[in-house]
Amino acid sequence: MLSIQHLTVRYPGAERDTLSDVCLELPEGELALVVGRTGSGKSTLLGSVNNLVPRFTAGRRVGRILLDGADVTLASPRELADRVGRVGQDPLAGFVTDTVEEELAYGMEQLGVAPERMRVRVEETLDLLGIAHLRSRALTTLSGGEQQRVAIGSVLTLQPRLLVLDEPTSALDPVAAEEVVALLRRLVHDLGTTVLVAEHRVERVVEACDRVVAVLPDGRVRDGAPADLLPEAGSVPPVLELGRRLGWAPVPLHVRDARRRAAGLRSRLGPPPADPPLPAPVADQGLDARGVLVRHGRQVAVAGVDLAVPRGQVCALVGRNGSGKSSLLWALHGAGPRQAGTVRVDGRPGRGQVALVPQTPADLLYLETVAEECADADEQAGLPAGSTLAALAELVPDVDPGQHPRDLSEGQKLALVLALQLAGSPPVVLLDEPTRGLDAAAKATLTRQVAELARRGHVVVLASHDVEFVARTCSRVVVLADGEVVGDGPVRDVLADSPLLATQVARVMSPLRYLTVAELLTAAGSPS
Amino acid sequence: MSRQTPAPQDLPVLDVGVGTVGVRLRGWSALVVAVASAVALALLLWPFWLPARSGAAADAPWLLALLLPLVVLLVLAQLTEHGLDSRTLAVLGVLSALNAALRPTLGAGTAGVESVFFTLVLAGRVFGPAFGFLLGCTSLFASALLTAGVGPWLPFQMVAAAWVGMGAGLLPRRARGRAELAWLVGYGVVSAYAFGLLMSLWSWPLVAQAAPGAPGPLDHLPGAPAAENLRRFAAYALITSTAGWDTGRAVTNTVALLLLGPAVLAVLRRAGRVR
Amino acid sequence: MPGTLRDRWSLARVPRSLHPAAWWGWSLGTAAAASQTTNPLLLVLLVAVVVAVVSLRRGDGPWASSFRLYLLLAVFLVVVRVLYRVLLGGGEGGAVLLPLPELPALWPGGLRLLGDVTSDAVLQGLQDGLRLGAVVVCVGAANALANPKRLLAAVPGALYEVGAVLVVAVTVFAQLADSVLRVRRARLLRATPAGRGVRHRHRVVRAVVVPVLTDALDRSLQLAASMDARGYGRQAGTSRGRRLVTGTLLVTSVVLLGYGAFAVLSAALPTWRWYPAEAAWAQLDPGLLVLLAGLAAAALGFRSAGRAVVRTRHRPDRMRAAEWTTLLSGLACFAVVQLVARGPEAGVLLPGVRAWPSLTPALVLAPVLALLPALLTPPPALTGAQLPRAAAGGLS
Structure with missing residues (x-):
């Protein structure tokens, strides 16, 4: 189907090749998962397939690309539109029109497909994606998962044999991501479409994929079975990690396989050692919010929530989209609306003592270099010059102060905003979906940073969908639903017993309440 | 599928230079823009050359309201004859939307078009005269579409804004830093008054149509010597807009360009060269 | 077309929205007719007809509610026109309605302010203002009746790119408005001590404009890539000839x-x-x-x-019988007025201010022609947002 031969790519002004001597053969009807660290060249590889790299991005590319045996090396992306369908990360940013039906028809209009055929294909695609009821809806009113399905549909109408997706689920919540992965699986199985998909959250796609293409830091690419290649790319789902560490062969990819293999382990091991009890809230110490009520018009987002978090504790807010996590964080900070309730920090009104890092941290950045941003924060907080820059260097050592903030990686941007927000050393730190767009390494760094904040006595509250991250990072979990607290307790109690929120290790080991690979390995006595 | 491994020296090489956002203004495009601008200006100045003839003065604004859009469309057709590359098209669309979206943000004291102006001047400067011309047209048309505000005033606003954008693109290319900012601020002031004058020129014959028999002192007198009408128009413009709105617009332009100019220029230039 | 006349009539009554060009043609025709006359009777008739057509045939899209603004604008224009005569003079004659002191000359050539307000001046202002207002109402009708997006979809091939720019602008606009809100909200997070003065204001505006602009331009890059990958781009190379x-x-x-x-x-x-x-x-x-x-x-x-x-x-809009009817009715309205203007009764179109205006049968025909779309076109297809209210007969 797709054959890439000796592909080497270098962008203008770059000092080294982003991809070097890549050879890849992708047979018809396969789903291949492309993995690699942020900035490793995943997007470059995907963009090369339909020649957006280098025709759109500029650069020098050596090598040959064959589609179904035809040499398309020099074709323009436009000529390949009906052979390679490409879907980006943020569906909304790629929409040209504003309603579902028009978006589906756009590509066909460009290629001059006859109106009658266009009509039929739009109808078929609507049914294939199960979105016929959304046909005349405005795209902005759709949920993230629906938007991504429309984006996939908008290239499917051109009936490409190969679909290329660049992190299609990274901006989605778990449920929406599940919908998208299920759709991909159906395309591969029912229509025989070949799919090439890049993804950070490997655990979402690994079950559906036939092979893994790993883009290595030096720009080379290897492909093979998931179990062999995922570790090399530095993104390993917990089940796989567990299997590798315990020497299981074949290494399980699914919870089901791992659970079968772990039967012996479950009978051999006792329950995990008890966690230290959560410290009881102390009066006039830490964050103390009572009766917080947030309404947007008639809709109640947060319905009278009480939340007390002592200093040094890391508390997670979990719950589906729209359950009020963000509204609660913004109300705690004081920048968002709050119709009733009090927020006190160390016994005093909370205003000015709370830092919040929003979902899209880049919204806070407006100067031209990292150093300027830091100097601005110093000035605002009345700190001696250079303090924030020093704090940033502690968080992430490899940031160049002269860089444009927008050119940083997601993890670096997050760290920068965190450093800026910590400039006045507020006792309470709130993080809204901090793991969005982070790769495994960046998440590990974030876990360390949060632990360090807690050690210094900050209160940390973070909202997240990522249960694996929560299990590694937090000591307490608060579950929100419909704006109310429906669960609150130590992380193990809340996550291990829930069918939805359980981590992969918890599912493998249930009813034993292990959460992370690390603690299980310690208990099993294998070197970690 | 058989796997063939060619010797690396036979491999095709695809070397693509960094593209730029912008539209060419040469050859036919330049000619059409020049001729159309001259014709449009001559038509806009009809109150000064129109002879006294019954009915002509009443018909002129309406005839113009039909012809001017056509002339604008002809120019747009020529400018996009080669096709816009996708990036230029996207930047045009996004900046047009931005002009419409920024209006309410910059808040009170910024009446209507001013925010459009300052981004228009900066974008014209960065992306060139033809882009400025297109952006002037599309910005005003987009915001008219979004507010369902398409009316007889629109073609005149579009032409005037297009000239403003084009003029910004024609400022000396070499100037950078303080000199550039000085040029832009100077141009911002001049274009604010020029835009106001053009709009007054449109409204004057409509609002101050000569009353038969006893024309008022500011009324347009069809067939009177150009100097006489010019005097009347100057008084009309001064009273209705130049002293008030236009000065406000000039001040807003100046302040916005001084405060935001360098930052926005940097952002636009960063977007103009793609990675 | 199968079936009897009755079948065909029923088919033609199936709710749908007309080709936007039909409404624009109709509205420009009526506007052109209105621009030819200062006869207040005719102008009022024309405005009444346009209002009737709009209230019967507009849909429930967001653009449909803009018509009220045009009516307000028309009233405003009439007032401005009269005030202009009162303040700056002109059209003297007739009875003095309101004696006001005259302010001294400010400008060489006898610019004066205020002075006696006469009936001629006021009536003159009213007549001209009414004409201006009527034209604005006619154009406003097209804004309310025609779906602006379908209009963009109907542009000829030569203007395709410009149409595409506008489609993108309309699409991105909603997202940008969100982005502006988000950034403004985010700005509250950055510990800015309350401040005053230019420097503070500078910081505030910059902190909103720069992220929104950067965000918008980054977005435009992704959009362009998506368009390229989906086949956007004109057939390469137009020939020299x-x-x-x-x-x-x-x-x-x-x-x-x-x-x-x-x-x-x-x-x-x-x-x-x-x-x-x-x-x-x-x-x-x-x-x-x-x-x-x-x-x-x-x-x-x-x-x-x-x-x-x-x-x-x-799903292109096509020009069908209803569309042609609409277009022709607007043009016919203009043609009738034009014929009268060239005939012996041309004076009726431009009555003086001293005599009561009158109408001729031909001039009554013009608004009647313009009313035809209200009866002969299918009702608008509603998108459903306001269906219950519209079904109850309340198109307010």
Whole structure:
């Protein structure tokens, strides 16, 4: 189907090749998962397939690309539109029109497909994606998962044999991501479409994929079975990690396989050692919010929530989209609306003592270099010059102060905003979906940073969908639903017993309440 | 599928230079823009050359309201004859939307078009005269579409804004830093008054149509010597807009360009060269 | 078309929205008719007809509610026109309604402010203001009736790119408004001590404008990539010959239109009589022919410029019987007024301020013609947002 031969790519002004001597053969009807660290060249590889790299991005590319045996090396992306369908990360940013039906028809209009055929294909695609009821809806009113399905549909109408997706689920919540992965699986199985998909959250796609293409830091690419290649790319789902560490062969990819293999382990091991009890809230110490009520018009987002978090504790807010996590964080900070309730920090009104890092941290950045941003924060907080820059260097050592903030990686941007927000050393730190767009390494760094904040006595509250991250990072979990607290307790109690929120290790080991690979390995006595 | 491994020296090489956002203004495009601008200006100045003839003065604004859009469309057709590359098209669309979206943000004291102006001047400067011309047209048309505000005033606003954008693109290319900012601020002031004058020129014959028999002192007198009408128009413009709105617009332009100019220029230039 | 006349009528009544060009043609026709007269009776009739058509045939899209603003604008224009006469004089004569002191001259040549307000001045202002207002209402009707997005979808091939820019602008606008809100909200997070003065204001505006702009431009890059990958891009390379033809046609057309307008307005060319009669309708201004030639050149130029494009439309609007009826009714309305203006009763269109205005049967026919779309076109297809209210008969 797709054959890439000796592909080497270098962008203008770059000092080294982003991809070097890549050879890849992708047979018809396969789903291949492309993995690699942020900035490793995943997007470059995907963009090369339909020649957006280098025709759109500029650069020098050596090598040959064959589609179904035809040499398309020099074709323009436009000529390949009906052979390679490409879907980006943020569906909304790629929409040209504003309603579902028009978006589906756009590509066909460009290629001059006859109106009658266009009509039929739009109808078929609507049914294939199960979105016929959304046909005349405005795209902005759709949920993230629906938007991504429309984006996939908008290239499917051109009936490409190969679909290329660049992190299609990274901006989605778990449920929406599940919908998208299920759709991909159906395309591969029912229509025989070949799919090439890049993804950070490997655990979402690994079950559906036939092979893994790993883009290595030096720009080379290897492909093979998931179990062999995922570790090399530095993104390993917990089940796989567990299997590798315990020497299981074949290494399980699914919870089901791992659970079968772990039967012996479950009978051999006792329950995990008890966690230290959560410290009881102390009066006039830490964050103390009572009766917080947030309404947007008639809709109640947060319905009278009480939340007390002592200093040094890391508390997670979990719950589906729209359950009020963000509204609660913004109300705690004081920048968002709050119709009733009090927020006190160390016994005093909370205003000015709370830092919040929003979902899209880049919204806070407006100067031209990292150093300027830091100097601005110093000035605002009345700190001696250079303090924030020093704090940033502690968080992430490899940031160049002269860089444009927008050119940083997601993890670096997050760290920068965190450093800026910590400039006045507020006792309470709130993080809204901090793991969005982070790769495994960046998440590990974030876990360390949060632990360090807690050690210094900050209160940390973070909202997240990522249960694996929560299990590694937090000591307490608060579950929100419909704006109310429906669960609150130590992380193990809340996550291990829930069918939805359980981590992969918890599912493998249930009813034993292990959460992370690390603690299980310690208990099993294998070197970690 | 058989796997063939060619010797690396036979491999095709695809070397693509960094593209730029912008539209060419040469050859036919330049000619059409020049001729159309001259014709449009001559038509806009009809109150000064129109002879006294019954009915002509009443018909002129309406005839113009039909012809001017056509002339604008002809120019747009020529400018996009080669096709816009996708990036230029996207930047045009996004900046047009931005002009419409920024209006309410910059808040009170910024009446209507001013925010459009300052981004228009900066974008014209960065992306060139033809882009400025297109952006002037599309910005005003987009915001008219979004507010369902398409009316007889629109073609005149579009032409005037297009000239403003084009003029910004024609400022000396070499100037950078303080000199550039000085040029832009100077141009911002001049274009604010020029835009106001053009709009007054449109409204004057409509609002101050000569009353038969006893024309008022500011009324347009069809067939009177150009100097006489010019005097009347100057008084009309001064009273209705130049002293008030236009000065406000000039001040807003100046302040916005001084405060935001360098930052926005940097952002636009960063977007103009793609990675 | 199968079936009886009755079947066909029922089919034609199936709710749908008309081709936007039909509504624009109709509204420009009525606007052109209104621009020809200061007769308040005719103007009021025309406005009433337009309001009736709008309230019967507009849909429930967001653009449909803009009509009220046009009505307000029309009222505002009438008031401005009258105030202008009161403040700055002109049209003196008739009874003094309100004696006001006259302020001294401010400008060489006798600019004065205030002075006696006379009935002639006020009536003059009213008549002219009414004409201006009526034209605005007619154009506003098109804004309310025609779906602006369908209008963009109907642009000729030569203007495809410009249409695409506007489609993108409309699409991105909603997202940008969100982005502005988000950034403004985020700004509250950055510990800015309350401050005053230019420096503080600078910081505030910059902290909103720069992230929104950067975000928007980053977005435009992704959008462009998505468009490229989905086949956007004109067939490469228009030939040299084609460019020559297009350029020549466009320049010729601009020159002809400009000269034609000049010739028509200043009567520069001697009148040409095409029929042996003295009546005004038997004479033709050759300037009109020049204008027509310019229009023809423009049409050919558009065709030539759009030749290279191969694109199709999903569910294109077509010009059907109802569309032609609408378009022709607007043009017929204008034609009737134009015929009257060239006939012996032309004075009725421009009555003085001292006599009560009157109407002729022909002039009553004009608004009646413009009313036809309210009866002969299918009702609008509603998107459903306001269905219950509309079904209850309440199109407020």
